[in-house]
Amino acid sequence: MNDHTERLQDIAHLGHVELLTPKPEESLWYFTELLGLEAVHAEGQSVYLRGYGDYATTSFKLTEAPAPGIGHVAWRTVSEAALERRAQAIAATDLGLGWSNGDFGHGRCYRFRDPDGHLMEVYYEEARYDAPEGKRSALKNQPMRYSGRGAGVRRLDHLAMLANEVGPNRAFVAQHLGLQVREQVIYQNGGFEVGAWMSTTAVHHELAYVIDAKGAHGRLHHISFWIDNREDVLRAADILSENGVFIETGPAKHNNSQAFYLYSYEPGGNRVEIYSGGYLVFAPDFQPVVWNEEERGTGVYWGGALPDSFLQYATPDVAASADETAGVTPEVPKIDPL
Amino acid sequence: MNDHTERLQDIAHLGHVELLTPKPEESLWYFTELLGLEAVHAEGQSVYLRGYGDYATTSFKLTEAPAPGIGHVAWRTVSEAALERRAQAIAATDLGLGWSNGDFGHGRCYRFRDPDGHLMEVYYEEARYDAPEGKRSALKNQPMRYSGRGAGVRRLDHLAMLANEVGPNRAFVAQHLGLQVREQVIYQNGGFEVGAWMSTTAVHHELAYVIDAKGAHGRLHHISFWIDNREDVLRAADILSENGVFIETGPAKHNNSQAFYLYSYEPGGNRVEIYSGGYLVFAPDFQPVVWNEEERGTGVYWGGALPDSFLQYATPDVAASADETAGVTPEVPKIDPL
Amino acid sequence: MNDHTERLQDIAHLGHVELLTPKPEESLWYFTELLGLEAVHAEGQSVYLRGYGDYATTSFKLTEAPAPGIGHVAWRTVSEAALERRAQAIAATDLGLGWSNGDFGHGRCYRFRDPDGHLMEVYYEEARYDAPEGKRSALKNQPMRYSGRGAGVRRLDHLAMLANEVGPNRAFVAQHLGLQVREQVIYQNGGFEVGAWMSTTAVHHELAYVIDAKGAHGRLHHISFWIDNREDVLRAADILSENGVFIETGPAKHNNSQAFYLYSYEPGGNRVEIYSGGYLVFAPDFQPVVWNEEERGTGVYWGGALPDSFLQYATPDVAASADETAGVTPEVPKIDPL
Amino acid sequence: MNDHTERLQDIAHLGHVELLTPKPEESLWYFTELLGLEAVHAEGQSVYLRGYGDYATTSFKLTEAPAPGIGHVAWRTVSEAALERRAQAIAATDLGLGWSNGDFGHGRCYRFRDPDGHLMEVYYEEARYDAPEGKRSALKNQPMRYSGRGAGVRRLDHLAMLANEVGPNRAFVAQHLGLQVREQVIYQNGGFEVGAWMSTTAVHHELAYVIDAKGAHGRLHHISFWIDNREDVLRAADILSENGVFIETGPAKHNNSQAFYLYSYEPGGNRVEIYSGGYLVFAPDFQPVVWNEEERGTGVYWGGALPDSFLQYATPDVAASADETAGVTPEVPKIDPL
Numbered sequence A, B, C, D: 001m002n003d004h005t006e007r008l009q010d011i012a013h014l015g016h017v018e019l020l021t022p023k024p025e026e027s028l029w030y031f032t033e034l035l036g037l038e039a040v041h042a043e044g045q046s047v048y049l050r051g052y053g054d055y056a057t058t059s060f061k062l063t064e065a066p067a068p069g070i071g072h073v074a075w076r077t078v079s080e081a082a083l084e085r086r087a088q089a090i091a092a093t094d095l096g097l098g099w100s101n102g103d104f105g106h107g108r109c110y111r112f113r114d115p116d117g118h119l120m121e122v123y124y125e126e127a128r129y130d131a132p133e134g135k136r137s138a139l140k141n142q143p144m145r146y147s148g149r150g151a152g153v154r155r156l157d158h159l160a161m162l163a164n165e166v167g168p169n170r171a172f173v174a175q176h177l178g179l180q181v182r183e184q185v186i187y188q189n190g191g192f193e194v195g196a197w198m199s200t201t202a203v204h205h206e207l208a209y210v211i212d213a214k215g216a217h218g219r220l221h222h223i224s225f226w227i228d229n230r231e232d233v234l235r236a237a238d239i240l241s242e243n244g245v246f247i248e249t250g251p252a253k254h255n256n257s258q259a260f261y262l263y264s265y266e267p268g269g270n271r272v273e274i275y276s277g278g279y280l281v282f283a284p285d286f287q288p289v290v291w292n293e294e295e296r297g298t299g300v301y302w303g304g305a306l307p308d309s310f311l312q313y314a315t316p317d318v319a320a321s322a323d324e325t326a327g328v329t330p331e332v333p334k335i336d337p338l
Helices: A024-034 A082-090 A166-179 A230-242 A308-310 B024-033 B080-091 B164-178 B230-242 B307-312 C024-034 C080-091 C166-177 C228-240 C306-311 D024-034 D082-089 D166-177 D230-242 D308-312
Strands: A011-021 A039-042 A046-050 A062-063 A068-078 A096-100 A107-111 A119-123 A155-163 A182-185 A192-199 A207-211 A220-226 A247-253 A259-265 A270-275 A289-291 B011-021 B038-043 B046-050 B060-064 B069-077 B096-100 B111-112 B118-122 B155-163 B180-187 B192-197 B205-211 B220-226 B248-253 B259-265 B271-277 B288-291 C011-021 C038-045 C047-051 C060-064 C069-078 C095-100 C109-113 C119-123 C153-163 C180-187 C190-200 C209-211 C220-226 C248-251 C259-265 C270-277 C289-291 D011-021 D038-043 D044-048 D060-064 D068-079 D095-099 D107-114 D119-123 D155-163 D181-189 D192-199 D207-211 D220-226 D247-251 D259-265 D269-275 D290-293
Touching: A011 A024, A011 A155, A011 A220, A024 A039, A024 A062, A046 C248, A068 A082, A068 A155, A068 A220, A082 A096, A082 A107, A155 A166, A166 A192, A166 A207, A182 B038, A192 B288, A192 C095, A230 A247, A230 A259, A230 A270, A230 C228, A230 C248, A230 D230, A247 A308, A247 C228, A247 C248, A270 C060, A308 D024, B011 B024, B011 B155, B011 B220, B024 B046, B024 B060, B060 D207, B069 B080, B069 B155, B069 B220, B080 B096, B080 B118, B080 B164, B080 C095, B096 D230, B155 B164, B164 B192, B164 B205, B220 D166, B230 B248, B230 B259, B230 C228, B230 D230, B230 D247, B248 B307, B248 D230, B248 D247, C011 C220, C024 C038, C024 C047, C024 C060, C060 D166, C069 C080, C069 C153, C069 C220, C080 C095, C080 C109, C080 C119, C080 C166, C109 D038, C153 C166, C166 C180, C166 C190, C166 C209, C228 C248, C228 C259, C248 C306, D011 D024, D011 D155, D011 D220, D024 D038, D024 D044, D024 D060, D068 D082, D068 D155, D082 D095, D082 D107, D082 D119, D082 D166, D155 D166, D166 D181, D166 D192, D166 D207, D230 D247, D230 D259, D230 D269, D247 D308
Parallel strands: A011 A062, A068 A119, A155 A207, A182 A289, A220 A270, B011 B060, B069 B118, B155 B205, B180 B288, B220 B271, C011 C060, C069 C119, C153 C209, C180 C289, C220 C270, D011 D060, D068 D119, D155 D207, D181 D290, D220 D269
Antiparallel strands: A011 A068, A039 A046, A046 A062, A096 A107, A107 A119, A155 A220, A182 A192, A192 A207, A247 A259, A259 A270, B011 B069, B038 B046, B046 B060, B096 B111, B111 B118, B155 B220, B180 B192, B192 B205, B248 B259, B259 B271, C011 C069, C038 C047, C047 C060, C095 C109, C109 C119, C153 C220, C180 C190, C190 C209, C248 C259, C259 C270, D011 D068, D038 D044, D044 D060, D095 D107, D107 D119, D155 D220, D181 D192, D192 D207, D247 D259, D259 D269
């Protein structure tokens, strides 16, 4: 554990995320006009987008579907060799699905599911964004011109998924993708893992698993886009408000991650975070920060609490599960994922 | 080059920096009262400090000396084994100096010089900061209480050193420490390397080498501390101004690194940067951004130029070198290190 | 109404406020160390303070008392003649109390009560702050050095008082002090005035009256200090949190006034706001903005709601009034003063 | 001087400004797409614009003309009676021009010139902005929806005009418009008035007169638009940079006014400021702050200097005047208007 050289380093970073929406046009408006993402390609039922700071051609795929939710989560490996290693290791579990020919913006990928059922893939070959005339930045080191449109989010940052059980999913992505745990919320004297926040880079977390209060599987809590300054988050709140978008909570500061957040629902129903701040992790022997009930409190640093919807709503929305209905999980504590 | 798994990953990050000052009391006042660093220990002619966000007990050592300048630059390895590997590899060059028993806050280290003569060391064992009562943060994941004192810098970020020649030094730290090049300024159709910005983490740069306009060796251009928001940098400028500290340039935005900067001289004469923004690097196959004369311009993104002192002054200050006097280096272009 | 020349302009601005506290030492710590006010004088049971941007020697008096609450509210007139006019006009009502010899920082004043019983005074002669050596700003146009201590509030901005009935108090200060109504919250089809926000300057409001949910008299909802940037408000929230101060609500944005707010309780029990943003009023024929139940909503622009305490708690704290106990005022709607 | 009631209060505030441009389409693009102003009307060679926070229908008129410069400066009175008084008083000087029927957005006005020749007018009747469907804000107290387009300036703030002599112009607007002096730069032991900053409201200045270094008449130094936060100014600098607009100087902080500024040239050649911060003036007996050579320094608070163009360039641009050519004004010091 202390020897970083033994740490699996095949995954470079969270590569891209596919989001499902039953309202593709309205969702596209939200992401391009309000968040300020750039649409770079359309194909089939999907539009491919990017933040002005993403180096890849696309980091975000928006796909029409009957219900909102997560399409898939893609991880870029550090090399072709690393991709092979990951594919082989995952294929040896019962969660591997097989190779795919890739998609717009990236090459072949190996697809699999996490224990909770979320679809994932690993890939290496990535099309670096080459800004066309008119989209080039005055800054040579910036992949694309800052348009100033909408909130102007810079890049995909992370996502949080719900899981019927946190532990097995956390363990799976730690073992097979090399994600390191940054923070955990564990209640009941260590007996109940409410959530785990994990990353392969210095960024606080790229993926979080949080317990699904409704006992369902494969759901999304939120995806999150980075913006450079807290003032940008405040400005984003004005833009969302002027456009009639439901702000669920924020802008405010989490204690977990220290990040400054703003959660709204895009028209398709998915929860989207605009995110800034937090802290970077550099220590090779970083010890996860574990919060119990008392320490975690409401999860809101400056006081107040997250609304019930934040703890109950996810996509796709589901009715209470049979278990829940049967009273099997009444002891599930209030949870507050990032 | 494309295979990240082959990349040397023995160094985790820039660990700490020692700064020399002929005015230890005034310098200490500057760093603690104006920048907001915390002094955690004093020993001999040195005081050991930290930012509230540094996980190590100390990231910055301030030592009395006849002249200002850099004392040494320390890199933390990812493990003991990595430390051994680095020591052996460097010992095989003619730049190794040998093992030292360590210092307050960290264990044994292997010392060496870079080709330009700057003193460096690698170490692994580090004392994680354990905040005493009264210094603990309300945030469990924050190593220390945010005091709100002075500018309130969060952590050590990077340093920029001058070198008689950039290339050999860049190559040395790439080979032996695994630093990756992020940006370069190369003039004269590739014939003259003005500077190189390098890192081992997702942070834009931890170390820069910039040509020494005076042809000297072993000098420091600046050390830099991170602050979370650009507004904090503006506020810092007010604090420095109210305290009569010379602001050399900024707050403004570099094109190289995209960072928002503020440079002042601490009382001992060293240039210190308060720094925020910039961009993180995640691509395993990141291609260094190279700027030529025209692209680089003044180095200031929004217009204007860096003052002459920024290009000429470094610590220790030196008279024109013999070479310079002899007219050997009149072709040295104006340089603008970060 | 449309003819501004007919408008009473005898009052220049809100001059100073006296706050009562049962915990004078702790309160003083809060105002000087956390908010960053400067103590300039102590006399009897009082300490006199100022923000670095206040032009007067003191804008805020903190006085030991058995219970928290408002001591008095002082208005500066535009001239001695205006002071005489105001004194005569108020003396002609049954609310005048008579002349006083003044206090530290200002000359004679005429004291009176508003209909709800809050103590007020008008005065003209004011001691402009003359910063002693060591407190002078590097900016000639800034009355005092920006210390950077704590949140660093700039100046007294406004206060909000509760009243058993809003209308008579609003009318009194409009008639006798020339305060103009900026915004009102009126429920029940115009039948129930929940609050009125008023000013004599371009600043959005210097004084608000809000209905006292407990049917009491003479109480304070909050006093408010201005800070220049919203980022400063966010930073203040960190400082308050690190010092264990209860943050009641915010940072967030009101719809009424558009201001960015942060409410905490000082140790003596009084609610204090750190405030930035909002809008200035220049129109000579400005029409008050009136909000009904639906328009007002929760009073929080970006969503969420103010906590019950914000609507129920004021200083001095009182048990339910006899009227309330008797069920006379059950129809009092939820109120949300700024 | 001390008796505020004697102060002329016929003028409520700076009402609107007309700017001349030889490149109307490009200028319109700059003001709407980059600054974020809203075009509300077009007529003849003019387009009428507004900031989202301006209460009037229009605060800014952009008119095609052979050369850039100021068209006219309009002051709103507090009433019709005040308008009559102002018209009569000015008519009694030799600078009155007579009544005009008004223009889009306002009623009849009385036109005149200041001693330096700039065209001005006073008016009372103003069309309050009534936002059409789709432009209404979610905030009832905000005249128009915040679009988030471009820099998103809120409102017209002030303008600075050059004058062959400052004193007579300052005296004229003080006497006839009631503008109060806030700050002055006076060199040569009181012998040479470089500039005067004046206002009728709590806002630091609505109008500045600065000496014309070229000895010309009737020229404009800059017009200035307010934005709420310094972060917005920094963001504006990115937007201007990405759009190839020349940034002359800033973002930085003036010592005079304490304001945070960013100056660029709109395509027609006029200098435009994006402005935030500064301080409000409430004292009825405010004493102007006067800066001499040493105190004024470069005019830039945090160090550095304003570029020569800032001191030399104005619109319309002129060749050196005969006087200047003849060497009559070589003693004109470097000037640095806000």
